[in-house]
Amino acid sequence: MSDPFSFDDADQPAPRRPRDDEDLTYRPKEGGLASRAQAHITAARGVDYLGVLNPEQRAAVEAMDGPVLVLAGAGTGKTRVLTTRIAHTLATNRARAQEILAVTFTNTAAREMKERIAVLAGPAGEGMPWLGTFHSISTKILRRHAELVGLKSSFTILDTDDQIRLMKQVIKAEDIDEKRWPARALAQQIDSWKNRGLDPSRVPAGEAAAFANGKGAKLYKLYQDRLKTLNAADFGDLLLEAVRLFRENPDVLRQYQERFRYILVDEYQDTNTIQYLWLRLLAQPSGAKQQQNVCCVGDDDQSIYGWRGAEVDNILRFEKDFPGAVVVRLERNYRSTGHILAAAAHLIAHNEGRLGKTLFTDGVDGEKPTVTGVWDSEEEARIVGEEIEQLQRKGQSLDEVAILVRASFQMREFEERFITLGMPYRVIGGPRFYERAEIRDALAYLRCVTQPADDLAFERIANTPKRGLGDATLQQVQVYARTQNIPMIQAARMLCETDELKPKPRATLRDLTSAFARWSTLVENTPHHEVAQTILEESGYTDMWQKDRTAEAAGRLENLKELVRSMEEFPDMASFLEHVSLVMDADAKGGGERVSIMTLHAAKGLEFETVFLPGWEEGLFPHQRSLDESGRAGLEEERRLAYVGITRAKRRAKIIFATNRRIHGMWQTTIPSRFLDELPTAHVEVVEAPGGNYGGYQQSRFASMDTYESSYSTPGWQRAQQRRKEEPPRGGFQESAKQWGQGDWTRAGKGDTGRGPKLIEGELVAKSSAVSGYTKGARVFHLKFGNGTVVLVDGNKLTVEFDKAGRKMVLESFVQGI
C-alpha cells in the first residue's frame, strides 16, 4: 500500500488531459521523460499483453469508452482482464496512474492487483494511488475533507470491538436493558442501515421502532454524536460519510469526478447499496470526462455475501443503471477439468434470476467429482486424512489441498484428526492479528498518545495491566469528562489536581497521565517504533505478559514483538495506525507445505488441485438459518456457495456427507443435502467410503450407501426417470415448500415465491416425482426412532410421525415396513 497520507497531486485541480486523438502530446508531469518513454515501451509491448488474451478477454480490455460489465465466471481470468485493462489504459495514454480509480473489496485483492500491474505496466503503473478497497479510498478522501463532515483529519477508525463497546455505553446511558437489547444486535442493525445509505434521519420508522421499543433511531443518532465527539468513524461511516460529503459538496464531488477518468470495480456482485451510491456519484461524467468510463467485473453466480448487505441486484441491473453498457461474458475456464465444470454448471443452473453463463473448457475431462457418504463427522475427518495421505504419496503438494467447510465449527474435527496424524495444516480466516487482545491493547496505548480524544482506547488500557484503577475511579473520570466535554485523559489529569479522588487511585492516575504526557513528547523526536517499545515497557504491559504463566503468554509476547517490528515499515505512527485499522492482515504464511482448512466464504478467489467439501447435509448445507431467514433467496445463495466450492477445484473435488453429526453437543441424524440431488449423474461418481470395516457402524453406514446407490439404480428411481420424461414435473416450489414446512428439518422461508426447483435431466436423486415404496399412512420402523406412521412422501424422503421421537424427515432406505 502506498502511504495513506500522500495525497499525490489531488489538491491541485486535475490537469486538462489531451483528447484521445492527441495522445502523443508531451506531458511534462509525474516522472517526465522516463514515464513517457516507458509508456511507449509498454505500448510497443502491446502485442504481448493483448496477444495472450482470448477474444472475450480482449474485448473486455479494449472496450475503453463508456460503461462495461464483465461477467467473469469462476476461473476465467478476471484479474488478468482487470490488470490488463489498467495497463492498456496507461499504455495508450488515456489516463495516468493517478487518474484511474480501481476498487476492490479486500486488501488482498488490492495487493494482488498492484503486483500484477507492476509487472504489466512497469513504472507507468507505479503508485496507483487510487487502487484500494472501498474503505481505504473513502478514508483517503475523508481525511482531506474531514471538516466538511464534522470530523478532524486525524479521525480514528473504530473496529467492530470498539463499536460495540461504544454502543454499550450509549445503551446504558439511555437506561435500556442490555439483556433484552444487546449492543451487538444494535451494532448490526446500525451497520445494515449504513450499508443501505441511511443516516439516522432516514431510517424507516418501522425498522427504527423494532429496536428497544422504538428507540432504534434515537440510539443511532446518539451513537453517531458520540463518534463525532470522539473524532472517530466506524467502518460503515467511511462510506456513508464519503457519500454525504459528495452529496453536500458538489464542488468536492466534481473534483473527484474529473480526476477519475477511468473507474474499475472488482467483485461487483458484492457491492451493497452505499457502495453502489458511492460509485454512481463518482462515475458521473464531469469536465473533460465525457462519459461513464466505468468497468465492473463480477460474477452473479458467486454472490455469497447477501447476508451482509450485498445486493446481487446491482449486477443484475447494471445495463439499466448504465445505459449503453457493453456486456462481455467470460466463460472459458482455465482452472478446472471438464467433469468438475460440468457438475458445477449443472448445480448452479437450478438458480433462478441469473444472468446466465456456462463455463466450458478445452481441457481434459479429468476425474469426476466424487460423492461419499460416511457414518459421522469423525469418519469424515478420518477418510479425508487418509485420502490426503494417499495423495501425498502420489506427490501431491499439501499446499494444493484444501478442505472447505460451511461453518467454522466443522474445522475442529479436521484439526484434531490432523494433529493425531501429524499432518501439517493451516486454518485460514481465524482471528486476525490485529484482533488479538494484546495487539489491541498495545494499539490502544499508541492511540492514546497520538489521539488524546480517543476515550475508547483510554478506557481499554487505563487498568491494563492492573494498576488499581477500577470501575469506580474510571466512572468518576468519565462523568467529569462528559460534564466538562473534554477527553478522558484530560479529565483524569484535572481530577488529580482536585481532592475528589481517594489518595491511592489519585496517585496512580497521576502517574499514568504524566506517563502519557511524557510519551507524547517522545513521539515528536524519536522513531515511532522505539516509542512504541518504550511505552509497552514503561507501562508495564510487556511485564504483565512476562509474568503470565499461561500457555499463550509466549505467543502474545511474540505478537507484540512482531507488531513493533512491523512498525518500522511505516514512515510514522499515524500511517502505521491507519494501516492497522484498515489494511493489516495476518496471513501466517510459510513454514512448509500445509493443507488449508477454511470456510467456503474464505475460499472465494482461491484455487487448489484437490478440494474436499465435507458436510453436505440438509440443515448444515444449505444452512438451516439461511433458509429460515431468507427463504428462496437464502437457498440460492447457499447454492452459489456450493458452486464456489466446487469451482475452487482444479482437478479433484471430493464431496462428503455424514449420516450423523453432533450439533450443540447432541448427535443428530442428518439427511444428504439437496445439492447432491442436483448434481448430474454423468459427471459425478458415487464412491464408497474407503478403509473397509467400521465395526458396528458398518450396517448403518451401508444403509446410507444403499440409499444413495438405490436412488440411483433401483427400479423405483428408473421409474421416476421414465415418468419425468412422460409428464412435466408436478409440485412447484411452493408446494414442496409447504410440504417441507411439515418436516422438522427444514421450513420454507417467507421469501418463497416463484417457480419450483428446476428438474433437470439425469440428476443423482429423483425429486418429488419419484416413486417411493411407501405411501402415506404406512407403518414403518426406524433403527433410531422406532415405529412410526408415514405422513408424507417426497421422492425417497419420508416424513414420519414417530410414536416416540416425533415428526422427522428420513430417507426411505432408513426405514422398514412393518
Place this chain on the structure above:
DNA sequence: GATGGGCAAGTTTTT
C-alpha cells in the same frame, strides 16, 4: 477489585 460459577446461545465475515 479479582475470581469463579452460572447461564444462555451457538452461519457465513470484510472493512
Place this chain on the structure above:
DNA sequence: CTTGCCCATC
C-alpha cells in the same frame, strides 16, 4: 458440548 459473558461473592 463449548464458549463467552455477566453477576455475585469473597
